[in-house]
Amino acid sequence: MRNLLFTALLLAIAPFALAQNDLKSVLSQLDATLSHRDSYIAGREQRIESLKSILGKSDFSDAQRYILNQQLIDEYTPYQADSTIDYLYRNINLAKKMRDTRRLDESRIQLAYLYSSAGIYLEAATLLQQVDTTKLDRKQLVDYYVARHKLNDELQLYSHDSVQGTQSWHLTVLYAQLIVDNTEPESTTHLNFLLWQAINDRNYEQAVEISERLCSTLPPISRDYAEASYMRALVADLMKDTFTAQVWFARSAMTDIQLAIRDNAALKSLANTLLDDDNIQRAMRYMRIVMDDARFFNSRLRPWQDALALHVIEEAYMARRKRMDSMYNIFVASIACFMLLALGGVIFVLRQNRKLSFARLELQQANNRLNISNNDLQRINKQLAELNSQISEANEVKEEYIGIFLTMCSEYIDKIIASRRQVRRLLRDGRIDELKKEYSPSDGDSRELEEFYHNFDTTFLQLYPTFIEDFNSLLNKEARIEPKKGELLNTELRIFALIRLGINDSSKIAALLRYSVSTIYNYRSKIKGHTLVSRDNFEERIKTIGAFSPQHL
Incomplete structure (x- = not known):
């Protein structure tokens, strides 16, 4: 018997649980x-603007303009009442201008239905009275019956006149049957x-x-x-x-x-059913959207209907708020009781603490000793930081002096080359006696430059022995640079070696290495085209090769 009752209970609960899910x-x-x-x-909005843009052209006939207006009416009908009414009146005027009775009746029926939905009953009835039903085809006649049904349905719902309400009710039943009789099954x-x-x-x-x-x-x-x-x-x-x-x-x-x-009722109806504690916040959020849509649609009747639904939800929300306040009061009372219990516990703990005062004193003394040790450690750390700063500064000075040394060497080479050129000019002018005791013509420029390159390469690689390997690690495998046999560095490596030393300006690099500025620029751009890192960060990464770090301590 117990099993049967349990099974029956499960069967009764199952549909409820599935519905909740x-x-x-x-x-x-x-x-x-x-x-x-x-x-x-x-x-x-995009579709509407597209149609308006097409309609803005002046080369349409009245019939074509009527069709485009109708497309806009179809877009506006569920979206914004004012604009729908505006374009329906435009089509009514176009139909009158064309003396097209069929289109005139079509637009009047549409406008009457919209007026009925918006609560503008007198104007709706007037428009429908202007329609000659004997000239309507079957589809238009059905649309006319639908508009009549809508008008009378609204009147029987909202009329304060009981006679009018009863009459409208009978007419809704009549027109509903006429619609059923005149439509495909x-x-x-x-x-x-x-x-x-x-x-x-x-x-x-x-x-x-x-x-x-x-x-x-x-x-x-x-x-x-x-x-x-x-x-x-x-x-x-x-x-x-x-x-x-x-x-x-x-x-x-x-x-x-x-x-x-935006002329919708489903979200409002849904919100009106979500009045339980779990969903009341959701219902309020939905109603804010509904009210926003109602304001935008701008129907006379819709905001009033939505306000009634909102009132019901607000009452449910306030009832929930009262329940929450009651629960809060119970919670506060519970906290107060808990605090009294906690106070008793504190008194008990204080009594126990008196017995532990000696242990606390010893612990405090140990803490004092630990603080002293911590102060010593902080002082040592500060000294270490100062030492690190000095080492970093020395490293910067070293790099700066290397740059100065290279500049001096370059200037010296310039002077030698200039001197040799001067000697050649004197020899060319025939003033041999002035110079032959001290100088003799030679082609030592390239040798001096090669010696300069060799000295630079040797000095630089002593300071940064892993420069070539680290430099190549930043490039694609096929673009990596290896000096030829007998070379320490080649032109590309020397350019970026100078950049590592802080010499970024292409004109300075060109002057040091005896190349044109455009050549230096081309070398730099070519290398950057093969980098594995960002082109903008490539040279900054070059400047960090061999940089000092705390790991070197």
């Missing part, structure tokens, strides 16, 4: 969709009004079947699907199946968001 999943999907809301709105309009009739007759099983058939056949990202899933949720709500209603409201809201529909 479905709701959590679809709410997570809805929140993810809401995070991209701005991009969906931007997509609709499997068309979306036919099924929608069969669904309306089933709900009106409280035949909820049939309403579920029709709404689910609509949801399964319509494209998931379409306004018809959003309306069908909203009606499926409404039927579930009427059947007191809250979890199912919430799931379908969320699916309808997701479609509204993906289509950038």
